[in-house]
Amino acid sequence: MTVSSRDSGILAALVTAVLGYSLMQTVVVPALGLLTRELGTTPTWSAWILSAFLLSSAVLTPLLGRMGDLYGRRKVMIGVLATNAVGMAGAALAQNVGQLITARVVQGAALAVVPLSMAILRESLPRERLPFAMGLVSGIVGAGAGAGLVVGGLLADHLSWRYLFVLGAVLALISLLMVARWVPASPRTTSGRLDLPGAALLGLSLVAVLLALTQGPSWGWTSAGVLGLFALGVLLAVVLIAVERVRRDPLIDVAELADRPMLATHAAALLFGAGSYFFYLALPLFAQQEPGTDGAGFGATITVAGLLMLPGMLAIIPAGMSVGRISALSSRWPLAGGFLLFVAGSALLALAHGAFWQHAVFYAVVGAGSGLVMGALPKLIADIVPLERTGTANGLNNIFRTVGSVVGSQLAAAVIASSSRGASVPDSAFTALFWLAAVVAVVGVAISPLAVRRPAPLSQEPAKTGV
Numbered sequence: 001m002t003v004s005s006r007d008s009g010i011l012a013a014l015v016t017a018v019l020g021y022s023l024m025q026t027v028v029v030p031a032l033g034l035l036t037r038e039l040g041t042t043p044t045w046s047a048w049i050l051s052a053f054l055l056s057s058a059v060l061t062p063l064l065g066r067m068g069d070l071y072g073r074r075k076v077m078i079g080v081l082a083t084n085a086v087g088m089a090g091a092a093l094a095q096n097v098g099q100l101i102t103a104r105v106v107q108g109a110a111l112a113v114v115p116l117s118m119a120i121l122r123e124s125l126p127r128e129r130l131p132f133a134m135g136l137v138s139g140i141v142g143a144g145a146g147a148g149l150v151v152g153g154l155l156a157d158h159l160s161w162r163y164l165f166v167l168g169a170v171l172a173l174i175s176l177l178m179v180a181r182w183v184p185a186s187p188r189t190t191s192g193r194l195d196l197p198g199a200a201l202l203g204l205s206l207v208a209v210l211l212a213l214t215q216g217p218s219w220g221w222t223s224a225g226v227l228g229l230f231a232l233g234v235l236l237a238v239v240l241i242a243v244e245r246v247r248r249d250p251l252i253d254v255a256e257l258a259d260r261p262m263l264a265t266h267a268a269a270l271l272f273g274a275g276s277y278f279f280y281l282a283l284p285l286f287a288q289q290e291p292g293t294d295g296a297g298f299g300a301t302i303t304v305a306g307l308l309m310l311p312g313m314l315a316i317i318p319a320g321m322s323v324g325r326i327s328a329l330s331s332r333w334p335l336a337g338g339f340l341l342f343v344a345g346s347a348l349l350a351l352a353h354g355a356f357w358q359h360a361v362f363y364a365v366v367g368a369g370s371g372l373v374m375g376a377l378p379k380l381i382a383d384i385v386p387l388e389r390t391g392t393a394n395g396l397n398n399i400f401r402t403v404g405s406v407v408g409s410q411l412a413a414a415v416i417a418s419s420s421r422g423a424s425v426p427d428s429a430f431t432a433l434f435w436l437a438a439v440v441a442v443v444g445v446a447i448s449p450l451a452v453r454r455p456a457p458l459s460q461e462p463a464k465t466g467v
Contacts, residue, residue: 316368
């Protein structure tokens with residue numbers, strides 16, 4: 001199968017854009033302690049450097065995905081990359097934690113490059129190339145998030161935290177030039193108007209729920225503030241559904257969202273986001289911790305802690321690229337198989353994680369499973385929704401994964417905080433997190449068959465007329 005230079009240029013531009021976003025998801029995680037010290041702030045405020053990015057991503061992504069469907073994906077992609085570059089420059093120049101958090105809010109728009117890329121691929125590439133391309137781009141999302149831990153450690157250890165965002169700004173500008181050069185204008189756009197009331201209700205609902213999740217450990221899960229935010233989030237979601245049911249051009253197609261394969265696909269994304277963040281928090285913490293009386297910890301540098309995750313990151317990309325071939329055999333296997341590998345790697349780590357090689361090898365199994373899951377999700381969505389809603393549907397799927405990420409990070413933080421003895425985290429806490437990841441992935445295996453659109457039975461096909 002020959003690949004045209006046009007198709008290669010489109011794919012290279014989108015891979016670069018998605019890599020820039022995915023690196024910046026996690027590049028600040030290894031440097032949060034350093035940022036707390038150098039900016040003269042508290043751990044609570046420094047945690048908002050990560051949380052503000054996730055909240056902004058969840059709010060802006062569906063709106064930007066819908067704008068791409070309405071006004072052209074290339075045009076919106078260029079705007080998103082330009083905005084991201086501005087946010088990166090602002091973060092690199094920040095003089096206090098408030099300025100840095102504000103810049104991270106601006107950077108949250110970058111998550112929209114993922115659904116926009118999926119929509120561009122679907123409208124620009126030949127059908128036979130689509131599974132490979134979607135799998136590659138999805139793999140880059142996961143591999144880049146893991147690579148961010150390594151890159152963040154290297155820059156924080158050897159240069160300055162400001163270079164984290166200098167790198168992000170450079171990647172955003174390179175991506176912008178590549179998209180402008182190689183990505184064609186959308187051949188068609190959807191008619192309709194931007195659903196600003198729906199976007200506002202969705203954004204406020206997500207902010208309320210995610211704010212409750214991020215503040216739960218510090219305010220108390222049963223505090224009036226946290227319970228009130230959860231209640232407000234649910235109330236706004238109910239109002240959103242009522243409003244969207246009667247709109248002619250809704251941001252969220254309620255019937256589409258209630259469709260069993262679509263609902264299962266979104267649930268799979270949420271579970272995957274939660275399971276992934278158990279490892280993002282647990283593995284670097286274990287590696288950097290000085291060995292305790294129970295042997296938990298390696299006393300490694302930030303850089304070494306990130307490098308231990310490198311095999312898992314590298315496994316994501318080929319696994320994602322293989323989704324097309326596996327789907328040709330059965331559309332059921334990529335998602336279910338990915339979660340099964342996730343279960344296996346998690347269980348192995350829960351049973352044995354006291355040596356460097358166990359972290360590297362067993363997390364590579366998790367990485368392979370992650371690649372299959374991430375490659376399967378956009379393909380399943382492409383099988384469910386019409387072309388003109390590809391950006392919107394993938395945007396919502398990324399929201400579910402973002403919500404799952406916040407849930408996973410807060411659950412991990414709660415397990416660590418409840419088990420810690422002073423500055424040391426006991427081995428039992430890490431074991432519990434790895435088993436939690438396995439349980440989450442088992443649920444993913446169970447719902448995977450529901451995400452596949454079953455073909456219509458032969459009895460429902462139109463009868464063939466003889467001659």
